[in-house]
Amino acid sequence: MKNFSFLISLIVFNAIIFSSCNNKNQLQLVSNGVSNYEIVIKSDASSDIKNASGVLQKYFQIISTAKIPIVTEEHQSINKKKIVVQVQNINKNQLKISTENSNIFIVGGSDSAVQNAVYEFLESYLKCKWYSPTAEEIPTSKNIVLSNTINYSYTPNITTRTVHSKLFYENPEFAAKHKVTTNAFPYYVPSARVHTFNKFIPEEVFYKTNPEYYALRGTKRLPTQLCLTNNEVYEIVKDSVASLFRQYPDANVISVSQNDNQQYCTCEKCKIIDETERSSSGTMIQFVNKIAANFPDKTISTLAYQYTRKPSKTKPLSNVLITLCSIECDRSAPIEENCIDFSEDLKGWKQITENIRIWDYTTQFTNFLAPFPNLHTLQPNIQLFSENNATWVFEQHSHNPSELFELRSYITAKLLWNPSLNIDELITEFTNGYYKESGVYVKKYIDLVHEKIQEDNDFFLFLYGDPSQAFNSFLKPALLKQYNSFFNEAEKAASSPEVLNRVKCARISVDYAILEACKKGISEDFQLVISDKNGTKSINPVVNQKLINFYETCKKNNITLMNEMGFTVEEYFNNYKKSLEVASQPNKAFAKKVTLLTKPKKYANENPQTLTDGALGGSNFYANWLGFEGANLEAIIDLEAVTEISSVSTAFLQVSNHIVFFPVKVSYYYSNDNQKFEKLGVLKNDTPLTKTSKINDIKYFNLEFSKVKARYIKIIAENMNKAPYWHHAADLPSWIFADEVIIN
CATH class of the missing domain: 2.60.120.260 (Galactose-binding domain-like)
Incomplete structure (x- = not known):
C-alpha cells in the first residue's frame, strides 16, 4: 500500500509540472505552447554559455513547442520574465538552480559548471532522460509549471569524471548530458598518457648500447623498467618531458610512469631507497618529484600500480598526480570488503597528497561479453574514492560494446556525478526507459545474477577471469536456463523492432555463457553434440542456432571485440564452428x-x-x-x-x-x-x-x-x-x- 501511495504521489507530481496552474507558489513557464520568459545571457558570454543556452531553448521547444528567445542583458524585455544562464563568482565546479521574483537562475562557477547546470535543470526539473545517444525520453506538454521555491546547489567532489565508453567518446553531446569527459585522458600530452618509460627511453634505441639505463633483475639488466637512480635516465626523461610540453603547449599533464609489468630495478641504489621508503613507490616518487620540480606550472602524473601501489614515505610534490589503480581487486563485493589492502593504500596516499586520480576497472577484460555481476559494487567503490581525495576518477570499462554496455555507461556516469544516488533505482529507471515493456525481464536477470554472486562468498570475480569459473556458481546450469527464459520473455514482450534489438544486445552475455557452457559440456542440457540411439554424434542444433543468433546480433550492432587482446567476434565465431567440427x-x-x-x-x-x-x-x-x-x-x-x-x-x-x-x-x-x-x-x-x-x-x-x-x-x-x-x-x-x- 505504501508503494502504491508513492506511485500516486509521483503521478500527481508530474501532472503538476506539466499542467496549467495559477498557484502563487508555482511558475508558469509555458502556457498552451506560449511562454513569457526569455533566456538571458551576458553580452560577452562565451561560446560554451551560448551553446548551453541553445540546448535549454531546444528542449523547451521539444517539450512544449514554445521557442523561448535568447537575449543579452542589454536587450532583455521589461515585461518578460528571465531564465538567467551565466557564470558567477562561486566555486568553479559548483552549480546553482534557483528562483527569485518569478525568475529562474541557472548558474555555475565556470563555463563547464553552467553547462552541467543546464543539463541538471533539464533532467531534474523538466524530466528529460538520455539513455543512450539514440534513446532518450522527453516529456511533451503545452504547459510547463515549476515550483517558485527552487534553491538547489551542488558541488561534485569528483571534478573530472571519465567512463571509458565510446558512447561518450564518440558522442560529445551525450557526454555533456552525463557530465563526463569525451576522452580517457583529458589535459594530457596525447603521446604520453600512461606506461611511458619505454616511450621516453625505448628499448629498441638504447638497450644494446646502454643496458645500465634499465632494470637490474638478478644478474641481468632487462628493458622491463628503468633504473630510476641513474642520472642519465633522469636527464633523458626530463628533456623528453620538456620537448613534449613544447610540442603540445595546450596540454598541462604528462605521464611519467612505469611500464605495464612488475619487473622493477633491484640494483643496490634503487633497493636501498625502496627499503628506506618501505615501498617500491619510493624510487618512483623521488624520481617523479625530481622531474616535476622542473615544470612547476604543469602536472606530472605517475602510477601507484601493482608494485608501486603502496604509499611511499616521501610526499609527492603538489604538481604530482598520483594515479592509483585497483587492478588486483575482487569485483564480487565492494573494495572495502574484498580488497582491504587497496582501500588502506588509498587512505595512505590521502595522508600525503590531495592530488589523487583513481584508475578503476568495471569489466572483465578477457571476456567483454560475459556476465560480470559487479553493478552492486559501483556505488560503494565510487563513494570510497570520493571520500579519500580522489577528485579525478577514470572508470575503465571496455570502451567497445560489451555486456549491458548502455546500462553500465549510464549508471557509472550517474554515480560519478552523484555517488549518493540509489543504484537499484538507477537500474530500474534505465531498464524501464531503454527496454520499455521488456525492461522488467531484463531487470529480473540483473537482479538474479547479482543475488547469486552475493550468495557465493568464495567466488573471486576477476578482471582477467572467464565464465567457465562460474559454472558452479552464478552461471550453474539451472541459472543459465532461468536467465535464458527471462530473455525469451523479454523478446516476446518487445513491441517494436528497435526494442527487440536492444533486448537481443542485452542477452548476448547470457548467450555467450551458454555457448561456453556447451563447449565445456557442463551438463546434459549443455553439450556441443548429441548422439542418436545408435551412438552417432551430430552437432546440437540448439547450440548451432544460439551461435548464429549471437553472431548475427553482434554483427548487426557493430559489436566486434571479445576481449582487450583484440580477439574478434568473427574469430570467435569461426573458432566455435571449428570446435563444433572437432567435437562432432x-x-x-x-x-x-x-x-x-x-x-x-x-x-x-x-x-x-x-x-x-x-x-x-x-x-x-x-x-x-x-x-x-x-x-x-x-x-x-x-x-x-x-x-x-x-x-x-x-x-x-x-x-x-x-x-x-x-x-x-x-x-x-x-x-x-x-x-x-x-x-x-x-x-x-x-x-x-x-x-x-x-x-x-x-x-x-x-x-x-x-x-x-x-x-x-x-x-x-x-x-x-x-x-x-x-x-x-x-x-x-x-x-x-x-x-x-x-x-x-
Missing part, C-alpha cells in the same frame, strides 16, 4: 587415460584427463586448458588396444600478454609396448612469437601420416621456457596451454 568427429582418444611425464600447474585442476575429456577450451586459459609453466608438455595417451590411426591433433592457446605462447614445436610418437616409441612427425610453429604476433589465438598442431597400428601415443610440445628480452615479462617462465587431443 570421431576421436579414438576420447576418455582414454592420459599419463603426464611433466607436471602441469594450477589450471584445469592439473588433471591429465583434460586432454581427452571431450570438453574444449575457450579463448582464455581458465577455460579447460592444461598449463605448463617453464616446462614442456610431455604426455602419453593409452588407446587401450592396438588401433589403426593416421592423424593426431592437439590445440594450443596463445595469450602473449600473459606469457602464454604457442610451443616452438610439437612432436608425435607411437608405441605398442609403452617403452620403445617411433616418431610419427614433428610440426614446427609456423608463426613464431614476435612483437607483432596475435595476442590471443588458438592453433591446431595437426599431423597426418600413413596408417600405423599403435596403442600408445606420446606428445611432446616444446616450451619457449622464458619470455624474450623485449617482452614485458622478460626472462620470466613462459607457459604453454594444451587442449583436446584428437586421434583418428
Whole structure:
C-alpha cells in the first residue's frame, strides 16, 4: 500500500509540472505552447554559455513547442520574465538552480559548471532522460509549471569524471548530458598518457648500447623498467618531458610512469631507497618529484600500480598526480570488503597528497561479453574514492560494446556525478526507459545474477577471469536456463523492432555463457553434440542456432571485440564452428587415460584427463586448458588396444600478454609396448612469437601420416621456457596451454 501511495504521489507530481496552474507558489513557464520568459545571457558570454543556452531553448521547444528567445542583458524585455544562464563568482565546479521574483537562475562557477547546470535543470526539473545517444525520453506538454521555491546547489567532489565508453567518446553531446569527459585522458600530452618509460627511453634505441639505463633483475639488466637512480635516465626523461610540453603547449599533464609489468630495478641504489621508503613507490616518487620540480606550472602524473601501489614515505610534490589503480581487486563485493589492502593504500596516499586520480576497472577484460555481476559494487567503490581525495576518477570499462554496455555507461556516469544516488533505482529507471515493456525481464536477470554472486562468498570475480569459473556458481546450469527464459520473455514482450534489438544486445552475455557452457559440456542440457540411439554424434542444433543468433546480433550492432587482446567476434565465431567440427568427429582418444611425464600447474585442476575429456577450451586459459609453466608438455595417451590411426591433433592457446605462447614445436610418437616409441612427425610453429604476433589465438598442431597400428601415443610440445628480452615479462617462465587431443 505504501508503494502504491508513492506511485500516486509521483503521478500527481508530474501532472503538476506539466499542467496549467495559477498557484502563487508555482511558475508558469509555458502556457498552451506560449511562454513569457526569455533566456538571458551576458553580452560577452562565451561560446560554451551560448551553446548551453541553445540546448535549454531546444528542449523547451521539444517539450512544449514554445521557442523561448535568447537575449543579452542589454536587450532583455521589461515585461518578460528571465531564465538567467551565466557564470558567477562561486566555486568553479559548483552549480546553482534557483528562483527569485518569478525568475529562474541557472548558474555555475565556470563555463563547464553552467553547462552541467543546464543539463541538471533539464533532467531534474523538466524530466528529460538520455539513455543512450539514440534513446532518450522527453516529456511533451503545452504547459510547463515549476515550483517558485527552487534553491538547489551542488558541488561534485569528483571534478573530472571519465567512463571509458565510446558512447561518450564518440558522442560529445551525450557526454555533456552525463557530465563526463569525451576522452580517457583529458589535459594530457596525447603521446604520453600512461606506461611511458619505454616511450621516453625505448628499448629498441638504447638497450644494446646502454643496458645500465634499465632494470637490474638478478644478474641481468632487462628493458622491463628503468633504473630510476641513474642520472642519465633522469636527464633523458626530463628533456623528453620538456620537448613534449613544447610540442603540445595546450596540454598541462604528462605521464611519467612505469611500464605495464612488475619487473622493477633491484640494483643496490634503487633497493636501498625502496627499503628506506618501505615501498617500491619510493624510487618512483623521488624520481617523479625530481622531474616535476622542473615544470612547476604543469602536472606530472605517475602510477601507484601493482608494485608501486603502496604509499611511499616521501610526499609527492603538489604538481604530482598520483594515479592509483585497483587492478588486483575482487569485483564480487565492494573494495572495502574484498580488497582491504587497496582501500588502506588509498587512505595512505590521502595522508600525503590531495592530488589523487583513481584508475578503476568495471569489466572483465578477457571476456567483454560475459556476465560480470559487479553493478552492486559501483556505488560503494565510487563513494570510497570520493571520500579519500580522489577528485579525478577514470572508470575503465571496455570502451567497445560489451555486456549491458548502455546500462553500465549510464549508471557509472550517474554515480560519478552523484555517488549518493540509489543504484537499484538507477537500474530500474534505465531498464524501464531503454527496454520499455521488456525492461522488467531484463531487470529480473540483473537482479538474479547479482543475488547469486552475493550468495557465493568464495567466488573471486576477476578482471582477467572467464565464465567457465562460474559454472558452479552464478552461471550453474539451472541459472543459465532461468536467465535464458527471462530473455525469451523479454523478446516476446518487445513491441517494436528497435526494442527487440536492444533486448537481443542485452542477452548476448547470457548467450555467450551458454555457448561456453556447451563447449565445456557442463551438463546434459549443455553439450556441443548429441548422439542418436545408435551412438552417432551430430552437432546440437540448439547450440548451432544460439551461435548464429549471437553472431548475427553482434554483427548487426557493430559489436566486434571479445576481449582487450583484440580477439574478434568473427574469430570467435569461426573458432566455435571449428570446435563444433572437432567435437562432432570421431576421436579414438576420447576418455582414454592420459599419463603426464611433466607436471602441469594450477589450471584445469592439473588433471591429465583434460586432454581427452571431450570438453574444449575457450579463448582464455581458465577455460579447460592444461598449463605448463617453464616446462614442456610431455604426455602419453593409452588407446587401450592396438588401433589403426593416421592423424593426431592437439590445440594450443596463445595469450602473449600473459606469457602464454604457442610451443616452438610439437612432436608425435607411437608405441605398442609403452617403452620403445617411433616418431610419427614433428610440426614446427609456423608463426613464431614476435612483437607483432596475435595476442590471443588458438592453433591446431595437426599431423597426418600413413596408417600405423599403435596403442600408445606420446606428445611432446616444446616450451619457449622464458619470455624474450623485449617482452614485458622478460626472462620470466613462459607457459604453454594444451587442449583436446584428437586421434583418428
